Amino acid sequence: MAFRRPVVAALASATLATAAVAVAGMPAEAAKKSAGTATVAYAPASTAKIHPGTMMYTDGAQCTANFVYTDSAANTYVGYAAHCAGTGAATSTDGCDTGSLPLGTKVDFVDNGSLVSSGTTVGTGTLVYSSWLTMQKDGTTDPDTCAYNDLALVKVDPQYVSTVNPSIPFWGGPTGINTTGTAAGDDVFSYGNSSLRAGIELLKPKQGASLGDDGNGWSHTVYTVTPGIPGDSGSAFLDKDGKALGVLSTVAIAPLAGSNGVGDLAKELAFAQQHSGISGLALVNGTEPFSPLL
Structure with missing residues (x-):
């Protein structure tokens, strides 16, 4: 579900029990957070250059940022899907046996990328x-974890941290982390930023419904208007209360055509907290209140 940056006008397809999960609170518009003894000042939502929904390019493949994260040293991270750095085929979605670019790979945050412009x-x-x-290194074999654990973190270079805001455009939030999953019919909200949409703002915010949980809670099948498309990969999903639900991972062709698979953030973040080696890893709440306008 990642897309490659256009080269000579061509766009090729690229690879497509929960522990306690920490959340760093953010006072509205003060945009300040303490982590350990360090303090980070984030930009106001109205002027931030990097935020959930920002385009992220990795070796030419375009995905969408989901949430902002921090750690005990006050570093700033932006998440997207692990498959956004994948080197396998678009249908290779098992994280335990599909290749990936290595840690240390550079990632660009981009505005206004499209089929005809690199942004x-x-x-x-x-x-x-x-x-x-991480799963490949650790020898993970649980089939649900291998199939649905699809989260990667990009550490923002220090000179750009002051341009970051953790709020979801249009919707606001997140207001915490959903740790209870979804039932069929539950409202969900997302913000995709695929280059295929040619920058049309009205097509970026999406509202829809969950069809319930899959993979023993590791994934949620959702329908939204409009559906997530390649390039939206990695984007954030919120539940009806504005809590972070998950990360867009797949687009289904069958058996539920047009549906999306959303990896459960509570499980993905708990796995990262246990295995990443990042001390104090936590989600950062938005500075803007959650407002489901549609």
Whole structure:
């Protein structure tokens, strides 16, 4: 579900029990957070260059940022799907046996990328965690974890941290982390930023419904208007209360055509907290209140 940056007008397809999960609170518009003894000041949502929904390019493949994360040293991370750095086929979605670019790979944060333009780079970062690489290193064999654990973290380069805001565009939030899953019919909200949409703002926010949980809670099947498409990979999903539900991972062709698979963030983040080596890893709440307008 990642897309490659256009080269000579061509766009090729690229690879497509929960522990306690920490959340760093953010006071509205003060955009300040303490982590350990360090303090980070984030940009106001209205002027931030890097935020959930920002385009992220990895070796030419375009995905969408989901949430902002921090650690005990006050570093700033932006998440997307692990498959956004994948080197396998678009149908290779098992993280325990599909190749990936290595940790240390550079990632660009980009504004206004499209089929005809490479957009404007607004920041840079480094891939520092991949659930795929971690599962392969650790020898993970649980089939649900292998199939649905699809989260990667990009550490924002220091000179761009002051341009970051953790709020979801249009919707606001997140207001915490959903740790209870979804039932059929539950409302979900997302914000995709595929280059295939040619920058049309009205097509980026999406509202829909969950069909319930899959993979022993590791995934949620959802329908949204419009559906997530390649390039939206990695984008954030919120539940009806504005809590972080998950990360867009797959587009289904069958048996539920047009549905999306959303990896459960509570499980993915708990796995990262246990295996990434990043001390104090936590989700950062948005500075803007959750407002389901549609």
